[in-house]
Amino acid sequence: MHFSSPCAAGKTIMPDMLAFFDSVGCAVVGASSNPSKAGCQILVNMQTAGYDRGLYPVNASSDEILGLKAYPSIDGIDGRVELVILATPAAATAEIVGQMRSRIDGQGDIRAIVCAAAGFAELQTADGIRYQKVLLDFCREKNIRLLGPNCVGVIDVKHKVDTTFIAGIAHVPGGISFVSQSGAVGAWLLMTWAASPAGGVGFNKFITVGNMADVDIIESISYAGSDPATRALGVYVEGSPESRRLVEAAAAVAKRKPVVILKVGRTEEGAKAASSHTGSLAGSDSLYDGAFRQNGILRAHTVDELSDALRAFDLLPLPAGDGIFILTQAGGPGIICVDELASTGLFKPSLVSMETKAALKSCLPAIASICHPEGHADITAAAGAEHHVEALEVVLRDRSVDAVIFITVATLFLDLAGMARGMVKLLARLKKEGIEKPVFPVILSGNWTRESRAILENAHQPTFESPERAVKALAAMRSYGLFRERSES
Amino acid sequence: MHFSSPCAAGKTIMPDMLAFFDSVGCAVVGASSNPSKAGCQILVNMQTAGYDRGLYPVNASSDEILGLKAYPSIDGIDGRVELVILATPAAATAEIVGQMRSRIDGQGDIRAIVCAAAGFAELQTADGIRYQKVLLDFCREKNIRLLGPNCVGVIDVKHKVDTTFIAGIAHVPGGISFVSQSGAVGAWLLMTWAASPAGGVGFNKFITVGNMADVDIIESISYAGSDPATRALGVYVEGSPESRRLVEAAAAVAKRKPVVILKVGRTEEGAKAASSHTGSLAGSDSLYDGAFRQNGILRAHTVDELSDALRAFDLLPLPAGDGIFILTQAGGPGIICVDELASTGLFKPSLVSMETKAALKSCLPAIASICHPEGHADITAAAGAEHHVEALEVVLRDRSVDAVIFITVATLFLDLAGMARGMVKLLARLKKEGIEKPVFPVILSGNWTRESRAILENAHQPTFESPERAVKALAAMRSYGLFRERSES
Known part of the structure; x- marks a missing residue:
């Protein structure tokens, strides 16, 4: 046999x-x-x-x-x-x-x-x-x-299998696999993805383990982690009688590809609820926390954080360093982003060259605020689609820039769809030249921005709901990059 | 004149x-x-x-x-x-x-x-x-x-004025007023509200102050706060040369009604960006933080937190105490909620009576997990619309319950719209009997749940995107309730 x-x-x-x-x-x-x-x-x-x-x-x-x-x-x-x-x-x-x-x-x-x-x-x-x-x-x-x-049950987009009874899933191929100890959390994630601007987030394998009579969460982590089509692994864990083996399995995967775990039962009350739900002990949370950190396993605290990080890992290159540039057309949301970035303690503002500053000045509206403070340009509501795309190109070409957070609020004057198409072309052109840096577009707000977000997402460029969610995804990428640097040195 | x-x-x-x-x-x-x-x-x-x-x-x-x-x-x-x-x-x-x-x-x-x-x-x-x-x-x-x-510019839904050039706003009357030092943050909020399940969140006045040549943010806070049609006041602040007067103005409002402030420039880097944007000094963040806390001014760190808290304050009664019950049909999301609640340190699980437990047992599917742990019922995916509504009634009638977080994931078996209609009827009936407690419905996920959320929101019952966002809104309400209790004693 x-x-x-x-x-x-x-x-x-x-x-x-x-x-x-x-x-x-x-x-x-x-x-x-x-x-x-x-x-x-x-x-x-x-x-x-x-x-x-x-x-x-x-x-x-x-x-x-x-x-x-x-x-x-x-x-x-x-x-x-x-x-x-x-x-x-x-x-x-x-x-x-x-x-x-x-x-x-x-x-x-x-x-x-x-x-x-x-x-x-x-x-x-x-x-x-x-x-x-x-x-x-x-x-x-x-x-x-x-x-x-x-x-x-399970889903495998590549093998065209979906044994679940979740209605309204979009079977879009991608590199994320997700292993869940809760069917509801799995359904929540997949249905949310199906409602995304492009009508679906790409994924590979989806496994919910239920009572774990035979296949358990540990084997599922190892299996999905060893699957070459899985570029990023997400896990929802309530607990396991073999918490050490669980961490070891995730750690083995994390050596090769990013693993993001939403581990619940982090409070005493949550641990009791988890134990009552699946009968598994949640274990001491600080032990999990330490073991995760030591092994480069990323911890999410919400389903949004889990989802954003997985999408970033699947589709964006890791930032090569800690130099971040915020390119914003919207003052307030840009400041919210600066605060969030600074709070992580993981980044420094990109110190771009004089040439880059001059190039930004020449391609942007006169009222743009360039590099006050460093690593930040407020291109103002006067900026049109071309201003956005040209400024993004100038910034991505600067050596000090390892990642860009790009924030825009829909205005009357801005052709969002044209901007999105311009960004897609720009990123493809830069990639051909060997310039591949992660870009985190935050296109606010509401339904006005769905078309532009769909254009980007259909071209495999994830978009983000808010500046702080983009920052959290970027921080997960940087943390994992630092872990890989430490392991390889 | x-x-x-x-x-x-x-x-x-x-x-x-x-x-x-x-x-x-x-x-x-x-x-x-x-x-x-x-x-x-x-x-x-x-x-x-x-x-x-x-x-x-x-x-x-x-x-x-x-x-x-x-x-x-x-x-x-x-x-x-x-x-x-x-x-x-x-x-x-x-x-x-x-x-x-x-x-x-x-x-x-x-x-x-x-x-x-x-x-x-x-x-x-x-x-x-x-x-x-x-x-x-x-x-x-x-x-x-x-x-x-x-x-x-300004909007006043009651006086039918909208001097803004934000496209796609829904002019729905409500009790929230919002004063913003950033037009983009204001636009973001209003456009997001217009994309909500019911197609609009009710509000009263909206004021953006721009350069503050004459009317400034302080006068706007006092004015909107003194407006009887304003039940909850939201503010986005970058800074003011008169930070003490700003806090005093907000504090004066907070004595009478909830004030939620998103104050940016909380990091050194963010303060620099804010100063460059509006030319106003952000001031020392810890001073703001302390002054806010002392005066019952609530601080949001994201636009989502601000929005959720304002909607809860506008439409829900304050919880009378710290006894919270989580009613969930979805195990995992329920545990996420327990963790989040416990992390706030503001609540205890409702210790419902034996009669309430017996009533839950008799109205719920046999496999429901009731009060393991206390203050928590997992009514399971076997629960239908009636189970949800009946369990909610039983819980709201218990004296130990001050607020309910209600979590459901869309399943095949559940008539979500029927459930929402049943909840609307139940809440109206209980109100007639004098039972008014805040309920925080979290109906996951994606587009499948928009109809049911619209039914609730059209009946002035806010719904929430995730368990953690519901918990944050509830925590804001409880914090404000405690401030009022302290001030009145």
Whole structure:
């Protein structure tokens, strides 16, 4: 069987998590045509993700669901079925395990099960614990990987798999992977991304672990971290009985690529709530904090911080140093940005050359305030689209500049879409010349700016909601850059 | 003249700022039909605000602008003109002052001038300073109030005035007033509000002060603060040469109603940028911080914090104490909320009665986790709209509960709009019974939740973007409540 490898002693070891993503044939047990049922949305999600390797609804009382031939039982499916998604009541576990046993004894094809259904050990009832044991024992015996129970499932944009029942996800390919101990936090993030100006943020793999009967958060971190298509890894953690191994797994990934963790239970009260939610001890928060810092693991405190940092890491080059330039058309928001940058203690204002100052003076409106203070230009509301783009070019060409925060408030006089198109062209041109520095555009405010933000985001240039959110993402990048510099020296 | 009062010594004192809001007749000098010009958008804004007391475009080269009769000169306008908006180049100042002088000598009607044009003293050029002096001297001589130059103007939703050139504002009546030393921050806030789920956040007065030649930020704070229609006052400050008077003005307002200040220049670098922007010294930040705290003035560090706190103050009752209940359908976001609440140090979990616990148990799905830990119920993704509403009622009826944070993630199974309608009905019913406690709904995520949020917001129940933003708004309310308790004891 290609999904397990014999070890030295002749015993097989459990196959890795690839089985959830590259499977040929997927059965959805508990499939439904009722759109308020998970068993319906899972089929819809598999279809919209583009899964084309055989999708088989299993439902004893229908012949057809969403245009697909439905089967009364999993052992009656004609094609190959390597992945099974369970959206059935927990009480049906023994019966379904029976069907799967009869199938696997005949065809030996099932490699992975995603159990989306709830009602298992998380309830801490005798029945729930027993159902979970029946399912897990079967998986162990047959060398099948199990995700859940009580999980939201997995998504893999590259392999065109979406076993979740989250409505309204945008399957845009990108380099972010996200591992979550909470289905709700995962859904929150993905639905927020789908509502972004460009209608979706690119990502790679999404894994929610639920009860962690077999696959746990530690293995998921290692797996997603080792995936070459993952350029930045995000993790939401409530806790683990093996907190040391969890940190080690994340630290191993952080040596190669950025890892951003939202670890909750940082207060005593939060730890109690986390423990009650997943039954896992949150552990002492200061231990996590220290271990994260030591190992270059970045810690986010909110979902926004997590999301902004991941998007920056996925799409922008790391700043090569601590010289930052703020290019703003809006005085007040620019000062808010200066305050935030200074508060991080990680940066210094770029000391640009006399030539750069002269070039800014010659390309900007006469009333622009250039380098008062250093590393800051207020190009004023009189600045048009060309002023923005030309000033950005001048600044990016200066050697002292390692990153630019670019702040604009929509005004009547400014062609935001033209500005965005100009920026996209400029950044592509500079890249050809070998000038690649991270730019953090903050285009305020509201719906007036969505078109310009969409132009930038469709060209893989992330945009940010506010100066302070841009600064936090930049600070995460700089922290990681410093960690890499320390590790490499 | 009804707009100035004789003082004891027989001299007249400058009239108060009412002249900007209740004026009869408004001339827009530099009016234009070109939509990319301020002089066009100002007319549009006055029209959409509903100004119906006489609107007169002044432009030497047009007979009609936006369907309104245009006049070649301000002294040729037939009707009464109490308010003049200047959207002309600064170099035209002497000429326009001449026209105004000839008008006022004949008709004596001009009470207030909003100078939206830039190019005055903010440039620190001899010309700019001279233009500003010509304008100000005329105003002083004729007892006319002047806002700006270089300001974004004023809005008064009640008096149907909008002299700004910000596009896309929603003129929704409400109790928030906002005074800003930055036009861009003001525009950012108003445009963000216009993009809110219900298409607008209610407000009362909006004042940007620009160069502060006459009306300054201190008078604006006192004026807006004394306005009975203002229930909560927001301020964006860069600095003032009279920082003590500024704090005293805000403190006087804070005795009667909440004042939330976003004071920038809190770092040395930010102070330098602020000083360069408005020429005003930011002053020592720790002095501001201490003075704010002592006087019950709330300090926001971001525009989001400012906005959330103002909306909560305007529409929700102050929590009577520190007992908080978190009602969540989503485990992870609920834990994020517990952490955030605990971090403020301002709250304790509500210790609800045995009866309340029993009532929650009987109205919620069997798998709900009730009061583990105390003050927290995870009603689980199995909860439907009725579960949400019934649980909210049970919790609000408990005496130990002073405020509720209510967190829901959109799921397939949940009728969010039905839930929102149920909440609106419930809150109205409880209000009739005299039960009024602040509720902070956080309905995640993305566009899926806009309808339900709009239902709540249209019923004057603010909603919040994330658990941590709800907690910050609640913390601002509790801080202010404690200040009021201390002052009254």
